[in-house]
Amino acid sequence: MKRREWVWGWALILPALTFIFLFTHFPAVMTVINSFWSTPRGRRPARFVGLENYERLINDPTFWKVLTNNLWYALGTIPLSIGLALLMAVFVNRPFRGRALARMSFFTPTVLPLIAVANIWLFFYTPGFGLIDQILGVFGVGATNLLGQGGTALPAIMAVAIWKEAGFFMIFYLAALQAIPPQLSEAARIEGAGRWTIFRRITFPLLMPTTLFVSINAVINAFRLVDHIFILTGGGPDNASSLLLFYIYETSFRYWDTSFGATLTVVLLGLLCLLAIGQFFLFDRKVHYK
Amino acid sequence: MKSDASRQGREIRIEGIEKCWGETTALSGVDITVPAGSFTALLGPSGCGKSTLLRIVAGLEAPSSGRVRIGGEDMTQRPADKRNLSMVFQSYALFPHLSVADNITFGLRTRRVAKAARQARLERVAALLGLGPYLERKPSELSGGQQQRVALGRAVISERPVCLMDEPLSNLDAKLRHAMRTELRALQRSLGFTMLYVTHDQVEAITMADQVVLINEGRVEQAAPPHALYETPATSFAARFIGTPPMNILPATALGEIGARAEAEAGCALHFGIRPEALRPDPMGMLKMHVTGGEYHGADALVMGRIGGTEALVRVPGKTLPSGGAPMSLAVAPQDIHLFNAATGQRLDRPISAAQALASNDMAQATTVPDLNQI
Numbered sequence: 159m160k161r162r163e164w165v166w167g168w169a170l171i172l173p174a175l176t177f178i179f180l181f182t183h184f185p186a187v188m189t190v191i192n193s194f195w196s197t198p199r200g201r202r203p204a205r206f207v208g209l210e211n212y213e214r215l216i217n218d219p220t221f222w223k224v225l226t227n228n229l230w231y232a233l234g235t236i237p238l239s240i241g242l243a244l245l246m247a248v249f250v251n252r253p254f255r256g257r258a259l260a261r262m263s264f265f266t267p268t269v270l271p272l273i274a275v276a277n278i279w280l281f282f283y284t285p286g287f288g289l290i291d292q293i294l295g296v297f298g299v300g301a302t303n304l305l306g307q308g309g310t311a312l313p314a315i316m317a318v319a320i321w322k323e324a325g326f327f328m329i330f331y332l333a334a335l336q337a338i339p340p341q342l343s344e345a346a347r348i349e350g351a352g353r354w355t356i357f358r359r360i361t362f363p364l365l366m367p368t369t370l371f372v373s374i375n376a377v378i379n380a381f382r383l384v385d386h387i388f389i390l391t392g393g394g395p396d397n398a399s400s401l402l403l404f405y406i407y408e409t410s411f412r413y414w415d416t417s418f419g420a421t422l423t424v425v426l427l428g429l430l431c432l433l434a435i436g437q438f439f440l441f442d443r444k445v446h447y448k
Numbered sequence: 449m450k451s452d453a454s455r456q457g458r459e460i461r462i463e464g465i466e467k468c469w470g471e472t473t474a475l476s477g478v479d480i481t482v483p484a485g486s487f488t489a490l491l492g493p494s495g496c497g498k499s500t501l502l503r504i505v506a507g508l509e510a511p512s513s514g515r516v517r518i519g520g521e522d523m524t525q526r527p528a529d530k531r532n533l534s535m536v537f538q539s540y541a542l543f544p545h546l547s548v549a550d551n552i553t554f555g556l557r558t559r560r561v562a563k564a565a566r567q568a569r570l571e572r573v574a575a576l577l578g579l580g581p582y583l584e585r586k587p588s589e590l591s592g593g594q595q596q597r598v599a600l601g602r603a604v605i606s607e608r609p610v611c612l613m614d615e616p617l618s619n620l621d622a623k624l625r626h627a628m629r630t631e632l633r634a635l636q637r638s639l640g641f642t643m644l645y646v647t648h649d650q651v652e653a654i655t656m657a658d659q660v661v662l663i664n665e666g667r668v669e670q671a672a673p674p675h676a677l678y679e680t681p682a683t684s685f686a687a688r689f690i691g692t693p694p695m696n697i698l699p700a701t702a703l704g705e706i707g708a709r710a711e712a713e714a715g716c717a718l719h720f721g722i723r724p725e726a727l728r729p730d731p732m733g734m735l736k737m738h739v740t741g742g743e744y745h746g747a748d749a750l751v752m753g754r755i756g757g758t759e760a761l762v763r764v765p766g767k768t769l770p771s772g773g774a775p776m777s778l779a780v781a782p783q784d785i786h787l788f789n790a791a792t793g794q795r796l797d798r799p800i801s802a803a804q805a806l807a808s809n810d811m812a813q814a815t816t817v818p819d820l821n822q823i
Contacts, residue, residue: 341541344508349555349606350529359554363545 186427192420204417211421221422223397224405231316231401232380239320240372243327244365248357250328251335261332268326276389279318280305283390305391311399318386323379327372334368335361370441377433381426402426457485457642458519458532458609460505465514467500467666474500475666478514482659484609487636487643489657493689494648497666499614502646506612507531518610533610534603538618540595542587542602549574549583552601573605576635593624600632604639611636613645617652629655650690654678662686682795684788687721693750693761695721699790702756706734709802714787718796720803721786724750724761729768733779734806737762742769751776782807 193211198204215221250261267275282289285303294302304314338361346356384404387393393400393408400408403426410419460482467475475497482488490498503509505516507528515524523531534555542551549570550557556566574580577597587595596616603611616632617625633656636643647653653660654674662669662677662685669689670682681687687695700707700718711718727735737753737760749769751762753776762778770776782804787796 339539339541341537341539342543344528345535345537345541345602346543346554346558347508347528348506348533348535349602350558351554355558360543366545 189420189423189427192417193424195417197415197417207417211418214418215421215425220397220400220405224400224402227312227398227400228381228402230312231319232377234313234316235319235323235380236373236376239323240327240369240376242320242324243372244331246324246328247331247335248361251332264328265325267322267324268329270322272322272383272385273389275322276318276386279321279386280390283314305399306395308395308398311391311395315387315390315399318390319380319383322383322386323376327376330368330372331365334365338364366441370437373441374434374437377437378430381430456609456640459484459517460488460610460642460644461515461517462501462505463515463517465501465504465516466512467497467504467509468512473666475504475511478663478666478668480661480668480671482642482644484519484642485640486658487633487645487656488659488661489653490644490646490661490663491650491653491689492648492663492669496663498646498648498663501663502612502614502644505644506533506535531610532608533612534606534608535612536599536603536614536616538615540587540599540616540619542595542598544587547584547586548579548590548598548601551587551598552579552605554602555606569605569607573601576604577601592620593628596620596628600635604635604641607639608641610642610644613643615647616645618647618649625652632656650692654690662689664689680795681721681786684719684721684793687786687788691723693724693763695723695786696727696755696758696760697721697788698755698758698760702758703735703806704756706802706805709805710787710800713800713802714789714796717790718800718803719788719790719793720806721788722760722780722784724763726780726784727760727762727778728780729762729764729770729776730779731777733777735778735780737776737778739770739772739774739776741772744769780807 192204194206194208195204196207196210246264250257250264254260270278283305285291285306286301290304291299291301302310304310342360342364343356346360351359381401381403384401384407387399387401387404391399393404397405402422406419406422406426409415409422460480462478462480462482465475465478466473478497478501480488490501492498500509504511505518507523507526507530511524515522517523518531518533543554546554552573553566553570556569561569570583574583577600579594579597579601582590582594582598587598590598596619599616603613613632617628620628629652645652645657654677657674659671660674660677661671664685670677670686672680672682677686677690681690681695684697688697698720700711700720703710703720707718707720710720735755737751737755739751739753741752743750743752744766747766748763749766751764751770753760753762755778762776764770785803785806787800787803788794789796
């Protein structure tokens with residue numbers, strides 16, 4: 159009887175396990191294996207090259223360029239989008255006329271596909287007659303090419319990501335805010351706490367689980383979402399706006415250097431694992447779970 | 449924690465408070481005076497507006513019109529933290545991420561009380577409420593009763609002259625609630641603050657309060673000490689609400705000729721109110737009840753029946769439960785007959801001699817002494 163029970167258990171999770179192994183674990187392991195082999199081409203089959211790919215990676219200036227870009231991208235987008243999300247959530251959590259409209263408009267960027275978002279922003283950024291240049295034109299500033307210049311291409315891409323992500327994170331904060339009983343802030347008010355004190359000492363600490371969840375998502379997205387780069391800059395100029403995943407795509411599928419692509423992917427995977435684990439340890443002491 | 453001069457309670461005056469939300473009126477023309485240092489309970493069925501009234505006194509809600517005065521000062525426009533009062537919420541409203549100590553001293557911190565003074569006051573309050581061993585715990589690690597004490601601690605540590613409580617005992621089990629009633633009352637007496645206490649439980653109101661304010665549908669039905677509320681209910685609502693089981697309300701028509709004569713004398717339709725415990729089985733009694741059933745409670749029993757077609761209850765000693773279907777004669781003392789205007793529900797205070805005919809003469813001397821523990 160006991161034995162049949164565990165057979166049933168395994169049978170029930172088998173479909174899910176099959177898919178997770180087939181599409182998550184197997185590719186991950188294959189990526190690691192591939193990174194130790196050369197790229198097979200035509201009549202030349204793949205051969206074991208050991209750490210050669212990793213050596214090449216360390217000496218690849220483009221890799222370091224896109225990694226630095228990605229770190230700046232993460233540093234710029236994560237705190238800003240989370241802060242903006244919290245601000246918007248607090249704003250639309252209190253009653254006012256047109257609240258539903260405000261919530262909807264904050265959330266709209268999330269519903270749109272990133273490709274569509276990028277196309278909208280392409281119009282904003284268009285030199286000469288884009289929205290941004292038209293507004294700048296009123297103040298007498300001439301045409302700009304934000305996406306075409308090395309110094310501004312990455313910030314321009316970051317702005318799109320923040321715009322896209324903040325609304326998504328806002329929903330989580332809004333849900334968390336509504337789960338906080340209003341009596342808590344009433345009790346704090348009677349005890350002489352002002353709005354800022356209530357936020358700092360009550361609301362924000364109670365939002366910590368949400369902040370943890372949102373920040374892990376934000377970190378993953380900072381390395382994962384590169385769709386808009388295809389539309390806006392194509393990684394240029396001179397890799398100024400290229401990110402790690404975009405570089406992996408270019409290496410693997412445009413230059414068909416799959417083993418070097420696998421090596422880059424291993425680095426990305428390792429980085430993400432490290433960040434996620436680190437975040438859990440960092441936040442764990444400060445997060446109050448109910 | 450001694451009650452020195454600064455700790456004396458302050459008087460609360462609620463003057464003509466109205467509260468409307470759009471079309472619905474939650475409170476209308478509420479006037480209440482809570483004497484300094486007294487324990488006043490706001491009692492009423494759920495949805496009667498008592499919690500709204502408390503929130504208006506606290507400053508968490510603004511009245512549509514009327515004034516709130518505390519210690520003679522007009523507080524109507526003042527924010528909650530400038531009213532010099534503390535409050536205990538039904539849900540306790542403890543901060544789940546803070547320790548018991550931080551919860552209790554929250555208000556002292558926001559008011560920048562020095563750390564040493566904070567610590568000294570925390571120790572006194574913890575000793576007073578028996579919270580010493582739990583100061584480092586989080587609220588979720590405490591039982592309901594302990595959480596309740598933390599909420600009390602947060603209210604009393606600020607040493608305010610006024611304390612508001614919104615059904616603080618309703619989440620406790622019956623045994624603990626009983627113990628906390630005594631404790632709360634003793635706490636209020638020893639610290640000397642003015643207590644305004646909202647409850648829907650008449651036992652809490654009657655056992656703890658100096659003054660009970662009975663509220664119904666946003667109006668004050670009666671404000672009186674507990675015994676007056678029981679002995680001379682001002683309205684038929686108050687008569688039915690206070691006392692378990694509730695007072696029998698018999699329309700004059702159920703009492704035949706005596707009822708008709710009493711109505712003629714009063715000049716209006718009448719309701720006769722007689723408490724179940726004021727009725728006694730007596731072969732010479734003027735009231736005839738048709739018994740339909742009984743409920744044995746141990747020390748006493750309730751007899752259900754009809755008097756002139758109206759449902760009525762009689763409390764009898766437990767051993768004398770009569771069988772159903774039998775007629776029963778009942779006697780009542782004249783001072784135990786309450787008369788209410790059937791149209792307005794107001795008590796008739798002038799004596800109606802015709803109504804006294806219900807009481808047999810030999811009963812006139814026997815007074816029913818209400819036993820408060822039995823209410």
